[in-house]
Amino acid sequence: MWLKVCxxxxxxxxxxxxxxxxxxxxxxxxxxxxxxxxxxxxxRHSGPLVWILPAHAVEVPMLRGLPKGVGExxxxxxxxxxxxxxxxxxxxxxxxxxxLVIAEPSxxxxxxxxRRFQLAAEAGQTTGLMLIQTDAGSNATETRWNCxxxxxxxxxxxxxxxxxxxxxxxxxxxILNWNGASAAVHMVSExxxxxxxxxxxx
Amino acid sequence: MAxxxxxxxxxxxxxxxxxxxxxxxxxxxxxxxxxxxxxxxxSDGSDGLMADISGVPHLFGGEADxxxxxxxxxxxxxxxxxxxxxxxxxxxxxxxxxxxGIVADGRLAEGIGRLPVTALRVDxxxxxxxxxxxxxxxxxxxxxxxxxxxxxxxxxxxxxxDQALGQYAEPVAAEPEAPHFGxxxxxxxxxxxxxxxxxxxxxxxxRLCAKLAQHRMGARRVRLELRRVDHGAMQVEIxxxxxxxxxxxIAALFAKGVDEIDSGFGIDAMRLSVPVVEALAxxxxxxxxxxxxxxALADLLSSIGNRIGFDRVLRLLPxxxxxPERSFLLAPAVYTAPEALRHQAxxxxxxxxxxxxxxxxxxxxxxASFRWRRMRFTTLRAMGPERITPEWWFDxxxxxxxxxxxxxIETQQGPRLWLFTTPQAxxxxxxxxxxxxxxxxxx
Numbered sequence: 001m002w003l004k005v006c007x008x009x010x011x012x013x014x015x016x017x018x019x020x021x022x023x024x025x026x027x028x029x030x031x032x033x034x035x036x037x038x039x040x041x042x043x044r045h046s047g048p049l050v051w052i053l054p055a056h057a058v059e060v061p062m063l064r065g066l067p068k069g070v071g072e073x074x075x076x077x078x079x080x081x082x083x084x085x086x087x088x089x090x091x092x093x094x095x096x097x098x099x100l101v102i103a104e105p106s107x108x109x110x111x112x113x114x115r116r117f118q119l120a121a122e123a124g125q126t127t128g129l130m131l132i133q134t135d136a137g138s139n140a141t142e143t144r145w146n147c148x149x150x151x152x153x154x155x156x157x158x159x160x161x162x163x164x165x166x167x168x169x170x171x172x173x174x175i176l177n178w179n180g181a182s183a184a185v186h187m188v189s190e191x192x193x194x195x196x197x198x199x200x201x202x
Numbered sequence: 203m204a205x206x207x208x209x210x211x212x213x214x215x216x217x218x219x220x221x222x223x224x225x226x227x228x229x230x231x232x233x234x235x236x237x238x239x240x241x242x243x244x245s246d247g248s249d250g251l252m253a254d255i256s257g258v259p260h261l262f263g264g265e266a267d268x269x270x271x272x273x274x275x276x277x278x279x280x281x282x283x284x285x286x287x288x289x290x291x292x293x294x295x296x297x298x299x300x301x302x303g304i305v306a307d308g309r310l311a312e313g314i315g316r317l318p319v320t321a322l323r324v325d326x327x328x329x330x331x332x333x334x335x336x337x338x339x340x341x342x343x344x345x346x347x348x349x350x351x352x353x354x355x356x357x358x359x360x361x362x363x364d365q366a367l368g369q370y371a372e373p374v375a376a377e378p379e380a381p382h383f384g385x386x387x388x389x390x391x392x393x394x395x396x397x398x399x400x401x402x403x404x405x406x407x408x409r410l411c412a413k414l415a416q417h418r419m420g421a422r423r424v425r426l427e428l429r430r431v432d433h434g435a436m437q438v439e440i441x442x443x444x445x446x447x448x449x450x451x452i453a454a455l456f457a458k459g460v461d462e463i464d465s466g467f468g469i470d471a472m473r474l475s476v477p478v479v480e481a482l483a484x485x486x487x488x489x490x491x492x493x494x495x496x497x498a499l500a501d502l503l504s505s506i507g508n509r510i511g512f513d514r515v516l517r518l519l520p521x522x523x524x525x526p527e528r529s530f531l532l533a534p535a536v537y538t539a540p541e542a543l544r545h546q547a548x549x550x551x552x553x554x555x556x557x558x559x560x561x562x563x564x565x566x567x568x569x570a571s572f573r574w575r576r577m578r579f580t581t582l583r584a585m586g587p588e589r590i591t592p593e594w595w596f597d598x599x600x601x602x603x604x605x606x607x608x609x610x611i612e613t614q615q616g617p618r619l620w621l622f623t624t625p626q627a628x629x630x631x632x633x634x635x636x637x638x639x640x641x642x643x644x645x
Contacts, residue, residue, distance in 0.1 A: 032616065032617055033616075033645075035553060035643075036553060036645035039645065047495070055514065059554040059555070059643075060532070060554065060555055060556070061518065061553060061554060061555075062529075062530065062642060063518040063519075063529065063530035063543060064530065064543065064546065064551040065550070065551035065552045065553040065554075065555075065645075066518075066553060071530075071543050072543065074517070075517060075535050076515075076517065076518065076532065077506060077510065077515055077516070078510075078516065079510045079514060080510065084509065084510050088509075088510065091505060091506055092502065092506070095499070095501070096495075096498055097494075097496075097498045097499045098502070148616055149618060149645075150616050151582050151612065151613065154583060160616075178645070179645070
């Protein structure tokens with residue numbers, strides 16, 4: 001007689017790198033440094049990149065300032081109205097080959113829209129990053145980051161990135177040095193970490 | 203007659219420049235139509251068509267009836283044409299340009315004898331030389347011995363004469379038909395359901411794509427025309443991100459357009475055409491993941507482009523310019539290929555660029571404190587200046603203020619901005635400090 005034993009090991013699958021976005025989910029970034037955060041993430045994702053920004057947006061990515069390897073993979077979509085923009089986001093998330101979808105919705109995201117994006121990201125196995133105005137996100141987001149540039153020494157470019165909302169983890173705050181325009185994209189090891197209690201989740 | 207002379211005679215003369223390309227296109231379509239009379243139709247110069255009607259006239263009831271039918275149809279279409287039927291190509295050419303008519307079989311010499319020698323397709327010098335010796339009509343030439351004629355006026359004249367009289371073969375060389383990428387389908391019963399239209403579309407697409415594959419072409423735009431029973435016509439047109447001939451993937455792009463169609467009392471005819479084709483070599487299908495990913499990305503760009511417009515699906519391309527706005531191009535992604543940026547030494551560039559925005563309440567140069575976008579900033583560190591001069595060969599209104607000194611300003615508040623000032627513009631400004639503008643933001 002055989003006894004079949006099933007052992008389920010719960011492996012802590014949290015990635016070692018705190019800044020890697022959970023794949024197949026949609027995330028949000030706000031604050032003045034959100035575009036820098038988006039480019040940092042773009043450099044870390046392989047495959048084609050889609051950046052969706054409204055046609056009336058004045059701030060466009062400048063090719064020579066982008067991290068190495070991002071410029072030639074980037075596709076810029078400039079839909080005229082908000083409906084088309086949301087449609088473009090969903091369509092891009094649903095497409096399998098896209099590595100990262102970055103979008104700048106100009107109006108607050110509704111819960112319905114956020115939920116639809118999550119479903120589309122799961123269907124297309126694509127990661128999304130919404131660059132939102134402060135507090136204009138949806139509750140369906142996986143994580144929400146607050147990104148601010150910081151005044152720094154001459155030899156460093158400091159960023160203050162705060163994880164404000166996290167569905168599957170804890171909230172934290174980091175101060176790190178990332179030179180966004182340099183050829184090599186890497187984390188500097190001596191990133192200062194704050195150990196005081198983080199702000200309550202919103 | 204020169205245009206000036208013509209205007210002098212008739213001051214109200216309406217003139218229009220000759221459009222040779224359109225004329226040639228019109229002649230080509232007329233040639234396609236004329237193939238109803240003969241299997242071999244060739245264009246004859248820039249203003250004529252030549253058809254080999256051997257064995258055809260009895261189908262129209264004889265040569266005279268055929269010619270009448272042709273003339274009547276052309277007249278109904280509003281075209282003034284002169285036609286001639288003769289036993290040889292040269293004779294028909296000569297007669298058609300001198301009044302037209304029919305030359306009976308075996309009577310070529312009599313039929314064209316009265317025509318001037320210029321009708322023989324000889325050059326101007328030969329015709330003049332013939333006129334000088336008193337040979338003005340073809341009948342004058344026919345009876346002359348050939349050897350002295352050839353010695354004096356060249357072999358060309360004798361050859362043209364022999365061609366007109368049928369002693370020298372001259373076939374009608376019809377050029378090959380350009381492939382036409384269009385298929386149609388008429389339905390015995392009108393249809394109205396979206397699914398039915400899609401099934402019809404798939405059948406048409408199968409035929410169309412087979413034809414495209416045969417000619418090694420790919421569609422760049424595809425147009426579906428639908429005719430309703432009340433003779434209303436509707437059309438759906440899609441663009442493709444790259445040349446394609448895969449029926450399934452093209453059909454998927456039509457789904458939205460077909461959804462919006464009002465079928466009325468039903469649709470009884472469908473026509474599918476390809477207005478824009480591009481060469482597409484045969485390629486491995488269902489290959490490795492790279493090919494599948496490229497296909498999927500092209501499908502994504504097609505479906506997005508068909509909704510928001512292909513001019514809004516962009517790609518960043520490097521350009522050779524020091525001017526920030528012109529250092530890259532925003533080009534439609536479906537018509538361009540990605541281009542790697544060559545490494546360029548020099549100062550760092552911002553990650554985002556926007557049109558210059560004036561910076562207010564500036565103190566000092568470089569500014570120690572300033573207001574921008576309703577925020578107060580204090581400068582922590584300023585790096586620069588980097589002087590960029592305008593490109594004098596382009597008249598750019600934004601750069602009329604002369605050269606610019608760009609500074610990277612790191613602020614106490616955090617943002618790292620790209621500010622510039624225009625030192626040349628200050629010289630003639632009334633008073634006060636320099637004008638400062640923000641144009642970019644660093645990471």
